[in-house]
Amino acid sequence: MSTGTGPGRQLVVAAVITSDTAVLAARRSYPPSLAGKWEFPGGKAEPGEGPEQALVRELAEELAVEVELGTEITAPAGGPWPIDERLELRLWWARLASDEAPRPLGSHDRLSWVEPDDLPSLDWLPADRPMIGRIRQLWQGRR
Numbered sequence: 001m002s003t004g005t006g007p008g009r010q011l012v013v014a015a016v017i018t019s020d021t022a023v024l025a026a027r028r029s030y031p032p033s034l035a036g037k038w039e040f041p042g043g044k045a046e047p048g049e050g051p052e053q054a055l056v057r058e059l060a061e062e063l064a065v066e067v068e069l070g071t072e073i074t075a076p077a078g079g080p081w082p083i084d085e086r087l088e089l090r091l092w093w094a095r096l097a098s099d100e101a102p103r104p105l106g107s108h109d110r111l112s113w114v115e116p117d118d119l120p121s122l123d124w125l126p127a128d129r130p131m132i133g134r135i136r137q138l139w140q141g142r143r
């Protein structure tokens with residue numbers, strides 16, 4: 001069953017967790033086809049689950065953190081970011097709700113706080129490249 005907004009596309013939710021100077025990037029540990037690529041932590045929304053609820057759950061499961069979600073970072077067309085013919089992604093700004101540092105609990109083998117200008121140098125999942133451009137643009141605008 002699809003929980004995405006587009007016809008037949010499954011919804012993935014992800015977060016751009018920020019500190020004052022950097023954003024959190026996570027390197028996938030599986031499946032083998034995606035391992036080693038960097039992404040924004042998150043995962044698939046489950047049927048019947050709201051997207052923001054799904055994101056809070058995924059971040060607790062993957063990184064053992066509680067977050068406060070901010071505004072959504074939409075695609076240029078105004079909706080979700082396309083990943084492929086089966087998946088689309090919705091992305092939110094987020095802040096850690098406590099001093100507890102994120103820990104990779106299995107989905108990732110590395111976490112890194114990266115200044116937005118340095119984001120392009122990581123080996124990202126291909127669908128994330130346009131998101132990075134938008135994140136850098138918004139980050140500049142908030143200064």
Ligand SMILES: Nc1nc2c([nH]c(=O)n2[C@H]2C[C@H](O)[C@@H](COP(=O)(O)OP(=O)(O)OP(=O)(O)O)O2)c(=O)[nH]1
Pocket residue numbers: 012013014034038039040041042043044045083087089107125126127128
């Ligand atoms: N979380 C996340 N997934 C992304 C990003 N970019 C991107 O192409 N994806 C893709 C990778 C995966 O094909 C899919 C997310 O699936 P996932 O495997 O992380 O989902 P999940 O944690 O719910 O795991 P599962 O139940 O499917 O095993 O979206 C991103 O920035 N963050």
